Amino acid sequence: MNTMTRRRISFLPVIIWGYITWSLVPVIIAVAYSFNDGRSRTVWQGFSLRWWIGDPNASVFHDASMRHAIFNSLILAVTTVAIVVPIGISLAVGAHRLRGRSATAVQGLTSIPLITPEIVVGAALLLTFTRLFTGIPLGFPAQLLGNVTFSISAVVVIVRARLVSIGSGFEEAARDLGATRFQALRYVLMPMLWPSVMASLVVVFATVIDDFVITSFLSSGVESETVPLRIYSSVKGGATPALNALATLLVLTSFTVLICGLFGLSLWRKRHGDKGGLRAALSDITQADA
Amino acid sequence: MKRSPRIWPALAAPGATWLLALFGIPFYAVACVAFGTIDPIFRDAIPQWNPLAWDFGQANEVLQSAISGPLQGVFLRTIVYVIAAMIISFAVGFPVAYFLARHAGKHKLLLLTLVIVPFWVNYLMRMLAWVNLLSPSGLFSRFMGIFGIHYNWLDGSPITVIFGLVYGYVPFLILPMYATLERLDWRLVEAARDLGATSRQAFRLVTVPMAQAGMAAAAILIALPMFGDYYTNDLLSRSPRTEMLGNQIDFYINNSQQPQRGAVLVMMLSALLLVALSWYLRSTARYAKERVK
Amino acid sequence: MLRRDFLRNLVITTGGLVVAPSILSACGTSATSTGELVIGTPTSPTKLPTNGEAIADGLAEEKGTLEILNWADYTNPEVIADFEKLFGVTVKTSIYDTEEAAVAKLRNGTLKPDLIIGMTDTALARLVAADLLQPLNKSYIPHFSNLIDGLQSPYYDVDSQYTVAHVIYANGIAYRTDRIDSSVFTSGNGYDAMWDSAHKGKLAVLDSYRDTISLAMFQAGNNDVNTIDADILSAAQENLIRLRDSTNPKVDILSYQELPAGNRDIAFTWSGDILTALGYLPEGVSPEVLGFWYPEQTITANDFLCVPKESKVPVLAHKFIDYLLDTDVALKNQTYVGYQPALSTITVDTLLSSGTIPESLKDSLVTPEKYDSGQRLVSLSPDADALWLDVWAAFTAG
Numbered sequence: 001m002n003t004m005t006r007r008r009i010s011f012l013p014v015i016i017w018g019y020i021t022w023s024l025v026p027v028i029i030a031v032a033y034s035f036n037d038g039r040s041r042t043v044w045q046g047f048s049l050r051w052w053i054g055d056p057n058a059s060v061f062h063d064a065s066m067r068h069a070i071f072n073s074l075i076l077a078v079t080t081v082a083i084v085v086p087i088g089i090s091l092a093v094g095a096h097r098l099r100g101r102s103a104t105a106v107q108g109l110t111s112i113p114l115i116t117p118e119i120v121v122g123a124a125l126l127l128t129f130t131r132l133f134t135g136i137p138l139g140f141p142a143q144l145l146g147n148v149t150f151s152i153s154a155v156v157v158i159v160r161a162r163l164v165s166i167g168s169g170f171e172e173a174a175r176d177l178g179a180t181r182f183q184a185l186r187y188v189l190m191p192m193l194w195p196s197v198m199a200s201l202v203v204v205f206a207t208v209i210d211d212f213v214i215t216s217f218l219s220s221g222v223e224s225e226t227v228p229l230r231i232y233s234s235v236k237g238g239a240t241p242a243l244n245a246l247a248t249l250l251v252l253t254s255f256t257v258l259i260c261g262l263f264g265l266s267l268w269r270k271r272h273g274d275k276g277g278l279r280a281a282l283s284d285i286t287q288a289d290a
Numbered sequence: 291m292k293r294s295p296r297i298w299p300a301l302a303a304p305g306a307t308w309l310l311a312l313f314g315i316p317f318y319a320v321a322c323v324a325f326g327t328i329d330p331i332f333r334d335a336i337p338q339w340n341p342l343a344w345d346f347g348q349a350n351e352v353l354q355s356a357i358s359g360p361l362q363g364v365f366l367r368t369i370v371y372v373i374a375a376m377i378i379s380f381a382v383g384f385p386v387a388y389f390l391a392r393h394a395g396k397h398k399l400l401l402l403t404l405v406i407v408p409f410w411v412n413y414l415m416r417m418l419a420w421v422n423l424l425s426p427s428g429l430f431s432r433f434m435g436i437f438g439i440h441y442n443w444l445d446g447s448p449i450t451v452i453f454g455l456v457y458g459y460v461p462f463l464i465l466p467m468y469a470t471l472e473r474l475d476w477r478l479v480e481a482a483r484d485l486g487a488t489s490r491q492a493f494r495l496v497t498v499p500m501a502q503a504g505m506a507a508a509a510i511l512i513a514l515p516m517f518g519d520y521y522t523n524d525l526l527s528r529s530p531r532t533e534m535l536g537n538q539i540d541f542y543i544n545n546s547q548q549p550q551r552g553a554v555l556v557m558m559l560s561a562l563l564l565v566a567l568s569w570y571l572r573s574t575a576r577y578a579k580e581r582v583k
Numbered sequence: 584m585l586r587r588d589f590l591r592n593l594v595i596t597t598g599g600l601v602v603a604p605s606i607l608s609a610c611g612t613s614a615t616s617t618g619e620l621v622i623g624t625p626t627s628p629t630k631l632p633t634n635g636e637a638i639a640d641g642l643a644e645e646k647g648t649l650e651i652l653n654w655a656d657y658t659n660p661e662v663i664a665d666f667e668k669l670f671g672v673t674v675k676t677s678i679y680d681t682e683e684a685a686v687a688k689l690r691n692g693t694l695k696p697d698l699i700i701g702m703t704d705t706a707l708a709r710l711v712a713a714d715l716l717q718p719l720n721k722s723y724i725p726h727f728s729n730l731i732d733g734l735q736s737p738y739y740d741v742d743s744q745y746t747v748a749h750v751i752y753a754n755g756i757a758y759r760t761d762r763i764d765s766s767v768f769t770s771g772n773g774y775d776a777m778w779d780s781a782h783k784g785k786l787a788v789l790d791s792y793r794d795t796i797s798l799a800m801f802q803a804g805n806n807d808v809n810t811i812d813a814d815i816l817s818a819a820q821e822n823l824i825r826l827r828d829s830t831n832p833k834v835d836i837l838s839y840q841e842l843p844a845g846n847r848d849i850a851f852t853w854s855g856d857i858l859t860a861l862g863y864l865p866e867g868v869s870p871e872v873l874g875f876w877y878p879e880q881t882i883t884a885n886d887f888l889c890v891p892k893e894s895k896v897p898v899l900a901h902k903f904i905d906y907l908l909d910t911d912v913a914l915k916n917q918t919y920v921g922y923q924p925a926l927s928t929i930t931v932d933t934l935l936s937s938g939t940i941p942e943s944l945k946d947s948l949v950t951p952e953k954y955d956s957g958q959r960l961v962s963l964s965p966d967a968d969a970l971w972l973d974v975w976a977a978f979t980a981g
Binding site for chain 1: 300306315386423425429515519520540552
């Protein structure tokens with residue numbers, strides 16, 4: 001029995017480290033090639049910053065179309081977050097208290113987007129914007145509406161999980177002490193929702209900045225090209241390592257936001273006497289994602 | 291006090307209205323395009339907003355093609371690729387999640403972080419990485435060349451596409467799988483061992499049944515996007531020989547003058563997924579019932 | 584009957600999934616027709632109907648932004664930069680991959696360019712029927728007379744009311760001379776090379792249904808590339824499927840990048856692409872590795888420039904057209920784009936002597952004689968087009 005245990009223990013670490021290597025090394029190599037001195041994305045010709053800042057036309061820093069794509073991605077992600085987080089929180093809080101048939105309806109309405117493939121949403125919205133709601137032009141407006149639609153449910157799930165863990169005790173206590181329903185909501189519940197708001201911000205920002213399918217279906221050519229769209233259209237063919245640099249920037253942006261969110265969360269937890277720190281913060285965000 | 295209970299519907303209203311307008315209605319629009327008519331000059335779709343006047347000619351043609359025509363291959367291929375990718379994803383993802391949940395010990399935070407990283411790396415960036423490695427001059431191809439294996443991985447091979455799907459979606463399987471295993475009551479497994487079960491028996495008869503609902507959820511979670519995937523295939527193959535359902539939808543909706551066919555395919559994809567979903571709901575319901583017993 | 588078939592099929596495919604019977608309660612059609620397609624062919628040239636009026640003479644060009652709809656890598660960025668400087672304006676470019684998609688997006692308003700570059704005859708009838716183009720005022724285009732004679736009044740648009748010819752090219756086979764022996768094209772039927780399983784995974788055809796289906800027709804010795812004969816089309820379909828099964832082709836328009844990068848060996852493509860490919864050769868690779876087989880039986884074509892009716896800067900768009908017809912500008916553009924300008928002032932000899940085209944690719948150039956002897960793709964009637972699209976659907980579904 002002992003040997004059995006030992007064998008399992010020794011074979012599982014191989015798998016997990018193998019998996020980690022397999023999942024990360026290709027990405028690290030792609031990042032490394034953004035520093036390639038030659039035009040190739042596959043043959044190493046020495047280190048240089050040529051594709052980051054050196055090249056006066058084709059580097060990420062100088063290529064106007066790449067800068068434009070970065071700008072588009074950031075604007076799209078920030079505006080989506082700004083719209084979807086308030087809507088999502090209010091929907092989650094409201095739906096949490098609804099009872100009866102309307103509760104079931106809202107529950108259904110918020111969970112179906114979670115299980116719908118993006119291509120279905122993208123195609124449906126494209127057909128809608130070009131044939132029914134023709135006042136909404138493709139490009140940024142349509143991309144914004146599409147991304148908000150696809151993200152609402154994520155916020156609802158995150159906030160609802162928090163609502164469940166808070167329970168109704170605090171609010172009831174506040175009401176017993178004479179607070180109105182609104183006051184209890186505003187001064188008792190809202191501050192306690194803060195971790196889920198933070199997690200929503202991070203998750204939605206990262207989802208939208210990485211989004212390809214919906215943003216692509218609803219784009220209107222180069223004018224509304226985002227970084228993932230740019231990567232997609234240039235991977236095939238003769239793109240230079242500047243493309244790797246662009247993709248690296250995208251990844252760095254996601255991670256910066258993630259890390260800021262993690263530290264914000266663990267700080268909040270510390271200040272409110274919760275234990276767990278970083279690990280708890282990590283699980284806040286990952287649970288929310290799953 | 292008197293008016294306050296209205297606060298909850300009022301809070302839910304903006305979000306619910308939004309979803310109704312931009313999620314519910316678009317589904318109706320897809321049906322109206324799919325069952326609409328075709329402009330005789332441009333062969334473009336003219337939606338039919340009145341359900342009483344829906345025309346099923348196009349839909350019928352597409353269905354016919356899916357049963358015995360050119361689309362048959364696309365449907366079969368899609369299903370085979372997704373199932374193959376799912377099996378491999380479990381083979382890779384389950385042990386990883388299992389180790390994380392049970393044996394990670396003091397490295398847990400580090401390992402968890404490393405396993406989460408791919409989750410946050412842009413999907414297209416990860417595909418870009420592999421396109422570079424797999425291209426004939428790429429590191430992977432050159433590495434395989436050392437062993438005398440000269441193969442153009444990007445020439446439209448199903449292996450590359452399935453592998454790409456696994457690489458792309460396995461992080462989305464590991465996390466929920468880990469969350470499930472983490473929450474399991476492992477004392478039951480120990481009890482089984484104490485009662486004389488071998489570790490294999492305990493795994494098969496206790497761990498797996500307990501984790502079944504979580505496994506089904508994880509399977510659904512990655513199967514749904516895989517069924518609609520077209521970009522993985524497009525980047526790693528772009529050959530008619532690996533054409534999947536998502537590619538056909540992308541083609542008809544974005545690149546042809548026959549969007550009504552795309553709309554029919556979108557409806558068929560949704561129907562296919564509804565089947566998968568109802569299977570999942572049934573199996574979780576059964577699981578819940580067994581637990582009550 | 585139709586409805587019952589539909590229901591049965593639905594039941595078969597969805598495994599008995601229930602569908603609300605109420606949605607199937609009625610059948611009916613309400614077709615919307617919008618005008619007629621006016622199609623010119625080389626044997627019966629056509630003067631297109633006039634919709635709307637051209638801009639007045641003598642207007643000053645607008646300032647601001649000129650939005651161009653173009654193929655990828657189809658205009659030299661330097662040529663555009665020069666134009667921006669010359670007129671003090673900004674030029675933005677949107678890209679299209681296929682004419683069909685572009686026409687659809689122009690119709691539904693997704694794309695609203697001020698100028699369109701590179702559309703061909705196969706899209707023109709629909710552009711005009713949808714009333715998407717404005718008649719041109721040639722007083723803004725003094726360089727019009729530089730165009731080769733045959734294209735000053737082309738069969739598809741007699742008197743060039745809406746269009747101004749841009750480049751000329753022919754369909755053919757581009758290949759890597761270091762991997763494929765050119766003798767395969769000269770001994771026997773050169774088209775057979777596209778069906779040779781030796782090139783499996785290293786071969787591409789155009790993501791353009793008219794061009795690629797014609798390839799299958801030429802290989803079988805059929806020159807009627809505007810056919811509406813269902814038998815010929817189904818033979819072409821079988822032939823294409825044979826190609827697909829033996830060579831596992833890529834279907835895209837990227838051979839001008841993938842051939843020089845070494846990722847593919849042989850591709851059915853437009854002749855201009857092989858000249859574009861020169862610019863994509865990795866450093867240190869000789870241009871001699873690129874070859875082009877110009878078939879005796881093939882398609883020759885030209886594309887054109889046109890101004891959408893909704894152009895926000897129509898005068899500026901006219902000026903851009905005129906600018907591209909300037910011999911020096913056209914030459915500068917050619918060195919980047921590869922495609923031959925449709926100008927009588929730029930002959931094959933001019934191009935060869937400019938030194939940008941290696942001797943080995945001389946065959947890819949289109950002479951006036953070659954141009955005249957090629958087949959032309961013309962717009963198809965909607966019904967015929969549907970037949971062609973079905974062949975394409977069967978091919979791309981793998």
